[in-house]
Amino acid sequence: GEDVEQSLFLSVREGDSSVINCTYTDSSSTYLYWYKQEPGAGLQLLTYIFSNMDMKQDQRLTVLLNKKDKHLSLRIADTQTGDSAIYFCAETTGGGNKLTFGTGTQLKVEL
Amino acid sequence: GAVVSQHPSRVICKSGTSVKIECRSLDFQATTMFWYRQFPKQSLMLMATSNEGSKATYEQGVEKDKFLINHASLTLSTLTVTSAHPEDSSFYICSARPEGSNSPLHFGNGTRLTVT
Numbered sequence: 121g122e123d124v125e126q127s128l129f130l131s132v133r134e135g136d137s138s139v140i141n142c143t144y145t146d147s148s149s150t151y152l153y154w155y156k157q158e159p160g161a162g163l164q165l166l167t168y169i170f171s172n173m174d175m176k177q178d179q180r181l182t183v184l185l186n187k188k189d190k191h192l193s194l195r196i197a198d199t200q201t202g203d204s205a206i207y208f209c210a211e212t213t214g215g216g217n218k219l220t221f222g223t224g225t226q227l228k229v230e231l
Numbered sequence: 232g233a234v235v236s237q238h239p240s241r242v243i244c245k246s247g248t249s250v251k252i253e254c255r256s257l258d259f260q261a262t263t264m265f266w267y268r269q270f271p272k273q274s275l276m277l278m279a280t281s282n283e284g285s286k287a288t289y290e291q292g293v294e295k296d297k298f299l300i301n302h303a304s305l306t307l308s309t310l311t312v313t314s315a316h317p318e319d320s321s322f323y324i325c326s327a328r329p330e331g332s333n334s335p336l337h338f339g340n341g342t343r344l345t346v347t
Contacts (some may be wrong), residue, residue: 151335153336161341162237162340163326163341165336168335194250208274208275214271217334218263218277218280219275221274221275222273223273226281
């Protein structure tokens with residue numbers, strides 16, 4: 121199947137780290153992505169990782185990929201209130217052109 | 232770079248009318264664009280793949296006669312929701328990537344369609 125699963129909700133305090141997890145099923149995915157969606161807005165590409173990488177860091181964002189377990193995570197360091205949004209992981213399927221999205225994780229950052 | 236522009240951002244129409252949504256790649260060319268649909272509090276589902284100069288490829292369960300897609304140039308794809316009904320109310324988002332690249336998909340800001 122092509123189900124991509126995420127936990128629905130995560131609440132953290134401002135300044136703490138957030139870790140959003142994603143489990144995918146298509147082992148042939150070449151890229152895995154993290155997108156951010158704020159209320160009423162489109163999707164903003166945050167970062168992505170190629171399938172032959174284990175980790176990628178970009179400023180406050182760290183992506184970890186465990187291909188064996190088909191597990192992807194996004195760590196946001198020093199989480200701010202502006203990070204409150206829904207985060208979607210996505211994998212490439214169908215030869216690389218299709219994106220299958222996860223269910224989305226609502227991140228709430230509290231003061 | 233790689234900016235995708237979508238218009239309009241919000242539209243309200245009466246049941247039975249048709250609505251056209253435009254998706255433009257502003258600084259790159261794309262022979263392929265993708266149209267997604269998102270219901271409230273749900274994830275995005277791929278509706279169809281828009282192919283420049285040829286017919287769109289629709290996902291299973293998506294009515295091609297209801298969701299007309301035209302990709303007349305390398306920078307523009309349009310989605311027309313024909314004879315709209317309240318159940319078509321949704322958030323429609325397009326995406327594209329620069330031609331010939333393996334870069335990630337970039338998304339427009341979406342169009343919120345409300346059918347009354």
